[in-house]
Amino acid sequence: MHAGRLTRNPFRLVICLAIGLLLAGCAGSKPVGKFTGSVYTVKRGDTLYRISRMTGTSVKNLASMNGISPPYTIAVGQRLRVKGAAKTAASKTPSRTAKVTPSSAVPTSSWPPVGQRCWRWPTNGKVILGYSTSEGGNKGIDIAGSRGQPIYAAGAGKVVYVGNQLRGYGNLIMIKHNEDYITAYAHNETMLVNNGQSVKAGQKIATMGSSDAASVRLHFQLRYRATAIDPLRYLPPQGSAPKC
Structure with missing residues (x-):
């Protein structure tokens, strides 16, 4: 879901990604229900991370099956496939989707040095x-x-x-x-x-x-x-x- 209007600048994607990660952290603080269907309709307040937890489908697979690219923007009312094979690329050259690593998977050894x-x-x-x-x-x-x-x-x-x-x-x-x-x-x-x-x-x-x-x-x-x-x-x- 689009997180409001941001200032237009060359770093828009970086900021959108940061906002997406903020939302992911927030989603973990509230109980997440379960969904057993094959198609999920996006509701207000949803993020790809939250839908991933609810449906048991990884963020990577959700993005691949539904052709969603970074910063993984979704909209209210959008229908997402949550089960089945990944969506096939239309062109002969497969599209490359950037991998987003959740904070919990990033070792502290990769953090910047203190000072x-x-x-x-x-x-x-x-x-x-x-x-x-x-x-x-x-x-x-x-x-x-x-x-x-x-x-x-x-x-x-x-x-x-x-x-x-x-x-x-x-x-x-x-x-x-x-x-x-x-x-x-x-x-x-x-x-x-x-x-x-x-x-x-x-x-x-x-x-x-x-x-x-x-x-x-x-x-x-x-x-x-x-x-x-x-x-x-x-x-x-x-x-x-x-x-x-």
């Missing part, structure tokens, strides 16, 4: 939910705080998404820092930046809230080449300035 880039805490507070590499686990950290508490950019970059179209994340901001890094800030009360805006490290970008969350908190993600990595591994001790 490669400086990061700041996006806000102060107790970490009430940590990062998990398990399938469907939390792909960031949740920091508790008070309503209206400032949220800051963890690093300098360009805002590539401001909106609330992603189910489970409420008011969400995404910042692209370079070709490798994206940070995400969810459940905001108010958002103080716009799509395409350049921000400095430590700049106030939002206030903390509980949009699409059970309590007031910030859900913060750090993504390296579209893979969610543990922010606590790269952030300095809380209350301290980066040393790198």
Whole structure:
């Protein structure tokens, strides 16, 4: 499902893919039902990952059978084959589909070294939910705080998404820092930046809230080449300035 209108820029596919992965992480936090038919009709809030879990068909096979290419966009009402042979390519030259590796399958040894880039805490507070590499686990950290508490950019970059179209994340901001890094800030009360805006490290970008969350908190993600990595591994001790 298309996740709202993004800014038009050369990195659109990268951002769409990152949003798709965010949705995959979110889908794992809620119970997923079962489906036994051979054709599934897409409903509001569905992602290819969620449908994969519900039908028992791998994301790779779903994409292949239905001719879906990255960033794996699906639409409400779309009918998807969930069983049977893969769709045959119309041309003689087979199309090549990029493989998306879920975060849980990416070894930490492939993560960037600590200190490669400086990061700041996006806000102060107790970490009430940590990062998990398990399938469907939390792909960031949740920091508790008070309503209206400032949220800051963890690093300098360009805002590539401001909106609330992603189910489970409420008011969400995404910042692209370079070709490798994206940070995400969810459940905001108010958002103080716009799509395409350049921000400095430590700049106030939002206030903390509980949009699409059970309590007031910030859900913060750090993504390296579209893979969610543990922010606590790269952030300095809380209350301290980066040393790198």
